[in-house]
Amino acid sequence: MRDKSESIGHSRRDVLRIAAASAVGLALPGGLSAASTAPAPHGTAFGPLRSAGVLTFGPNNVLFVGDIIGAKIHALALREADLTPQAGIELGNFHNFEGGDLVRGLDQKLAALFGTTVDKIVINDMAVHQPTQQIFFSVERGHGPDAIPALVKVNHGQLEVLELNNIPHSQVSIPNEPAAKDMLEFDPQQMYAITDVKYYREEIFVTGITNQRFASTLHRIPYPFNSNAATCTVEIWHPVHGEFETRAPIIRQVIRELNGEPYLFAVYGCTPLVRFKLSELKDGAHVHGDLIGELGYGANPLDMLTFTSPADSKDYLLVTIDTRSASQIAVSDLASAPAQPTGGGIDFGPGGLGRTQRAIPIKAEHIAILNSKWAVLIWRHPRTTYRLDVSTLALPYFFDRKDGMSEMNWPNGPDPFHYREHRNEIDTVGRMLPV
Amino acid sequence: MSFQPKLVFDSDPGDPRFGCIRVRHLPPDLVSFLQGKFHSLLQSILRVKVTEPVGAGVDELPDVSGNYQVLERALRFTPYFPFESGIRYRASFDLRPLGRNALTDILTLEFSFPSRVSTMATHVVQVFPSDDLLPENLLRFYIRFSNSMQRGRAEQEISLLGPGGRPAPDVLYRPPVELWDRSMRHLTILLDPGRLKRGVGPNRELGPPLKTGLDYTLVVGSGMRDVSGRSLSKRFYKTFCVAEPVREPIEVNQWVVVAPGGDTRHPLVLVFPRPLDWALLLHTITVASEGGRTIPGRIAIDQCEKRWSFTPSSPWVAGLYKMQVESTLEDVCGNTVAGPFDRPLSQSTHPAEALVGSDGSSPIFQFGITVERKRLEFEPKSLASTNSSPASTAGLTVG
Numbered sequence: 001m002r003d004k005s006e007s008i009g010h011s012r013r014d015v016l017r018i019a020a021a022s023a024v025g026l027a028l029p030g031g032l033s034a035a036s037t038a039p040a041p042h043g044t045a046f047g048p049l050r051s052a053g054v055l056t057f058g059p060n061n062v063l064f065v066g067d068i069i070g071a072k073i074h075a076l077a078l079r080e081a082d083l084t085p086q087a088g089i090e091l092g093n094f095h096n097f098e099g100g101d102l103v104r105g106l107d108q109k110l111a112a113l114f115g116t117t118v119d120k121i122v123i124n125d126m127a128v129h130q131p132t133q134q135i136f137f138s139v140e141r142g143h144g145p146d147a148i149p150a151l152v153k154v155n156h157g158q159l160e161v162l163e164l165n166n167i168p169h170s171q172v173s174i175p176n177e178p179a180a181k182d183m184l185e186f187d188p189q190q191m192y193a194i195t196d197v198k199y200y201r202e203e204i205f206v207t208g209i210t211n212q213r214f215a216s217t218l219h220r221i222p223y224p225f226n227s228n229a230a231t232c233t234v235e236i237w238h239p240v241h242g243e244f245e246t247r248a249p250i251i252r253q254v255i256r257e258l259n260g261e262p263y264l265f266a267v268y269g270c271t272p273l274v275r276f277k278l279s280e281l282k283d284g285a286h287v288h289g290d291l292i293g294e295l296g297y298g299a300n301p302l303d304m305l306t307f308t309s310p311a312d313s314k315d316y317l318l319v320t321i322d323t324r325s326a327s328q329i330a331v332s333d334l335a336s337a338p339a340q341p342t343g344g345g346i347d348f349g350p351g352g353l354g355r356t357q358r359a360i361p362i363k364a365e366h367i368a369i370l371n372s373k374w375a376v377l378i379w380r381h382p383r384t385t386y387r388l389d390v391s392t393l394a395l396p397y398f399f400d401r402k403d404g405m406s407e408m409n410w411p412n413g414p415d416p417f418h419y420r421e422h423r424n425e426i427d428t429v430g431r432m433l434p435v
Numbered sequence: 436m437s438f439q440p441k442l443v444f445d446s447d448p449g450d451p452r453f454g455c456i457r458v459r460h461l462p463p464d465l466v467s468f469l470q471g472k473f474h475s476l477l478q479s480i481l482r483v484k485v486t487e488p489v490g491a492g493v494d495e496l497p498d499v500s501g502n503y504q505v506l507e508r509a510l511r512f513t514p515y516f517p518f519e520s521g522i523r524y525r526a527s528f529d530l531r532p533l534g535r536n537a538l539t540d541i542l543t544l545e546f547s548f549p550s551r552v553s554t555m556a557t558h559v560v561q562v563f564p565s566d567d568l569l570p571e572n573l574l575r576f577y578i579r580f581s582n583s584m585q586r587g588r589a590e591q592e593i594s595l596l597g598p599g600g601r602p603a604p605d606v607l608y609r610p611p612v613e614l615w616d617r618s619m620r621h622l623t624i625l626l627d628p629g630r631l632k633r634g635v636g637p638n639r640e641l642g643p644p645l646k647t648g649l650d651y652t653l654v655v656g657s658g659m660r661d662v663s664g665r666s667l668s669k670r671f672y673k674t675f676c677v678a679e680p681v682r683e684p685i686e687v688n689q690w691v692v693v694a695p696g697g698d699t700r701h702p703l704v705l706v707f708p709r710p711l712d713w714a715l716l717l718h719t720i721t722v723a724s725e726g727g728r729t730i731p732g733r734i735a736i737d738q739c740e741k742r743w744s745f746t747p748s749s750p751w752v753a754g755l756y757k758m759q760v761e762s763t764l765e766d767v768c769g770n771t772v773a774g775p776f777d778r779p780l781s782q783s784t785h786p787a788e789a790l791v792g793s794d795g796s797s798p799i800f801q802f803g804i805t806v807e808r809k810r811l812e813f814e815p816k817s818l819a820s821t822n823s824s825p826a827s828t829a830g831l832t833v834g
Contacts, residue, residue, distance in 0.1 A: 045500070045515035045516070046515075104492055104493050104494060105489075105490055105492065105493030105494075105496075108487075108489070108490050108493050108496060109493070109496055109497050111485070111487070111496075112484065112485050112487065112496035112497050112498070112499065113497045113498075113499065113500045114499070114500070114515075114516045115483075115485055115499040115500075115514055115516055115518055115519060115522065115524065116485070116516070116519050116522060117485075117487065117519075117522060117664075119585075119664075120519075141516055142662075143585055143586055143619075143662075146583075146662070148516055150515070150516075158497065159497055160500070161500040161515055163502070163515075180617050181616075181617070181718060183614075183616075186610045186611065186612050186614060187612055187614075188616075188617060190617075386490065387490055387491075387492060387493065
């Protein structure tokens with residue numbers, strides 16, 4: 001279809017144009033004379049972003065942002081002033097599996113912050129800056145072609161817009177993005193142009209689709225950015241569909257070193273878990289991933305991460321899924337799991353590591369690891385479904401005792417886990433070094 | 436004479452929403468005090484809030500975010516995001532957080548912006564296919580709106596009524612994500628493919644979604660919301676009668692090609708024996724010079740999607756042109772040049788399927804068009820190949 005977004009009111013481009021002419025803000029001396037009564041230009045918040053998608057932190061406080069509309073990955077080198085250590089924040093009662101709410105009514109508060117109504121708020125991703133334990137969101141105001149992107153952080157329970165214009169910035173273009181008009185059966189292809197970004201040893205790994213014949217693509221880009229990006233196309237055997245697939249993209253990725261060898265683990269829609277050797281991801285290569293687990297049909301992965309269990313000190317992979325419980329798999333199994341056979345018929349699974357996956361009761365729209373004891377998630381609280389909250393969940397079981405009815409909640413009920421002995425223990429973010 | 440401080444809204448002449456809030460006539464000693472102060476201090480005295488009720492269990496909502504400037508006699512707040520139409524804002528200036536008693540009055544200002552396009556209510560412009568006689572195996576509708584729309588209401592607002600105005604259940608496919616184009620002005624509504632494909636479960640249980648000879652009405656409810664959050668001006672109805680199904684591939688060689696004259700900007704016209712898919716017609720047929728350069732121009736589709744016209748941006752120059760038709764072109768039932776949308780499994784492969792390239796790439800049908808000054812004649816030529824894909828070429832000489 002040919003209609004262009006330019007025709008609709010104030011487009012994102014208009015706003016950016018105005019933003020580019022501004023950047024004065026508080027930097028101006030107070031006794032300013034000329035132009036002192038002219039309205040200041042708007043839009044100093046979103047700097048180079050045209051959209052705000054996946055987020056990931058690299059070292060030295062660099063925040064990477066996937067920007068599908070701009071077909072770029074941005075690297076924002078956050079300054080000391082952009083980050084606030086969150087020492088003293090109450091996280092919950094760790095012993096008793098009682099999480100806490102860090103922000104109640106996230107969507108309503110974002111709407112107020114952006115001067116709009118809650119139906120205009122889209123939250124695309126969440127990332128935690130580990131050294132300060134500060135939480136960042138990528139958000140857009142509006143659903144239409146004139147949606148405005150922003151990055152928002154939580155500072156001691158309050159939401160703050162991250163002003164981007166003065167933050168040191170570099171960017172890299174993602175080549176061969178699908179054209180705006182190209183459709184999948186149900187969505188525009190561009191929606192999947194950048195599905196995930198991860199940093200590993202002076203490189204970022206960007207997954208998504210391109211307009212090429214083998215659409216599923218992995219870009220391997222040095223950071224700091226230079227012109228040496230490598231792009232390979234990706235093929236997997238998808239047991240639930242009984243076919244080799246080259247178009248559906250990796251949805252989430254995790255990079256881990258196991259037995260001295262770095263691997264990229266990828267999860268796809270409907271829900272293969274696939275292993276790639278990083279050494280095989282070379283420019284121009286068409287790489288075949290080893291299917292090591294089929295986690296179950298009809299599911300969309302939401303987030304994938306690893307954490308160390310405070311219970312047994314072992315590392316686990318966690319994949320949250322929209323339609324059912326999250327999957328937990330021991331990281332030690334990831335390297336040793338045999339590649340599943342290819343070429344058979346349709347097999348609805350689960351298979352491989354999917355057969356031994358542990359179901360974890362997480363119902364989160366986004367989840368991230370906050371520290372060694374807590375995860376943070378965005379979810380609709382089971383008793384307040386109209387409200388989107390940012391809350392904590394204790395590792396490694398990811399369940400919140402407050403939300404369930406059980407025998408132990410009765411006065412004088414049984415107390416096999418000694419909850420009553422620990423009733424008043426509230427865990428807080430500890431002291432931390434300056435950024 | 437000294438003026439009292441006053442809270443005002445400074446409007447941007449181009450668009451009132453791009454305005455800012457200013458406290459003017461501030462005493463010089465206060466201005467000196469505010470200079471160089473932190474954002475958080477300025478934010479504590481000049482605040483702008485959305486006047487929305489707070490949801491249960493949510494503590495106080497934050498202020499609208501923006502930046503602050505201390506000016507010669509004033510303090511100015513500019514929001515990061517332009518103010519929105521239809522939302523009420525409340526600005527307040529209150530020096531109590533500073534512990535200063537010089538100015539005890541709290542100033543407030545409530546403001547809002549009327550909808551920018553209130554004179555032009557959003558409506559359904561057209562539904563494709565445009566014909567009111569549609570085949571039983573119709574695959575999809577496109578609904579074209581006069582403005583960009585919001586997601587989320589298609590399932591409840593768009594329905595199909597059967598004979599007698601009774602709702603026809605399980606006829607429209609309800610995808611998990613509404614199928615909007617990027618401009619958010621065009622919505623694709625599919626009829627249930629499971630009921631269209633003969634022999635699969637839903638088709639065996641429920642039969643085809645539409646029945647030949649009966650009348651139906653597609654209804655677009657006024658509860659659809661445009662990008663500004665407004666409902667449609669009125670409900671939209673498209674009533675149509677159902678004809679026999681069409682299960683034939685598109686036969687390119689049955690198209691009538693009406694050639695333009697040289698040195699004119701007359702359109703190059705294709706006339707089809709039956710309606711083709713409106714959206715695909717817009718981008719699957721292209722005209723190129725003999726050297727392969729795409730000719731810019733404007734496409735028009737009319738006569739119930741049975742006529743495609745291409746008007747070049749510059750006049751035709753005598754010479755050979757190529758017209759390419761991508762094999763992804765479909766008619767209103769999803770039949771393509773390669774074959775019908777569905778057919779019994781036992782039926783042998785349609786010859787046109789041989790056109791699919793061995794590497795899975797789409798074949799391209801290609802016409803040669805010669806534009807000359809004097810003569811006008813139509814002369815089909817033999818099949819020829821382009822690139823690695825088999826293709827069909829017809830020749831056309833134009834005068």
